[in-house]
Amino acid sequence: MERKALLEIFEFKGLLSEAIIYKRGEWIEKEGVISNFIYFIESGSLKIYLQNKDTEQIIRFGYKNDLVVALDSFLSNQKSEFNIQAIKLTKIRKIQKSAFFKLIYSEEKYLKIWIGILENLVQQQMEREKDLLVDLPIERYNRVLSRSQRLFQEIPHKYIANYLRMTPETLSRLKKS
Numbered sequence: 001m002e003r004k005a006l007l008e009i010f011e012f013k014g015l016l017s018e019a020i021i022y023k024r025g026e027w028i029e030k031e032g033v034i035s036n037f038i039y040f041i042e043s044g045s046l047k048i049y050l051q052n053k054d055t056e057q058i059i060r061f062g063y064k065n066d067l068v069v070a071l072d073s074f075l076s077n078q079k080s081e082f083n084i085q086a087i088k089l090t091k092i093r094k095i096q097k098s099a100f101f102k103l104i105y106s107e108e109k110y111l112k113i114w115i116g117i118l119e120n121l122v123q124q125q126m127e128r129e130k131d132l133l134v135d136l137p138i139e140r141y142n143r144v145l146s147r148s149q150r151l152f153q154e155i156p157h158k159y160i161a162n163y164l165r166m167t168p169e170t171l172s173r174l175k176k177s
Contacts, residue, residue: 004065006117009110010040013103015096015099015100016094016095019092020093021091022044022086022089022091023086026085027083028084029080029082029084031051031080031082031083032079032080033079034077035069035074036074037094037095037096037097038095038100039068039092039093039095040065040094041065041092042064042065043064043089043091044064044089045061045063045064045087046062046087046090047060048060048061048070049082049083049162050082050083056162057162059128059163061151061159063150070084071121087155087156087159127143131143131164132165137166137174140164141164141174151163
């Protein structure tokens with residue numbers, strides 16, 4: 001509910017940019033840059049990942065109607081360690097950080113909406129951390145499937161496998177069983 005309310009406010013206040021189209025593989029943000037935008041996904045999907053030498057590790061996905069941000073940088077004004085990249089053709093509108101915070105702090109009701117979004121994000125992150133502590137791939141798969149069937153409908157399996165810390169072949173076997 002909070003996200004939808006905030007989006008309606010952004011639209012009403014004219015804070016959303018014109019739509020920007022990103023092709024599959026294009027970066028929305030790259031590590032080493034200070035994040036100054038929140039992104040609203042109108043269509044398509046994104047992955048948020050860390051690059052560790054030659055390996056990327058996906059930590060989150062974004063889908064239609066999601067808000068996405070490199071939160072580490074957005075909140076700290078430090079360079080981000082995260083990459084945000086289009087998985088498929090994706091249409092995004094963005095909100096400038098300064099305009100966002102000006103709005104959020106202008107009225108208590110807006111601040112409450114933002115706090116609700118952050119609380120929800122913290123709960124999601126706690127569930128993600130639990131996923132990573134589960135040893136058995138089948139248990140990780142079942143936890144994520146029960147929480148987010150949308151993931152399995154919208155995201156290619158190779159990215160889901162990375163997210164679940166398993167090979168695509170292991171994921172394929174689990175889906176068949």
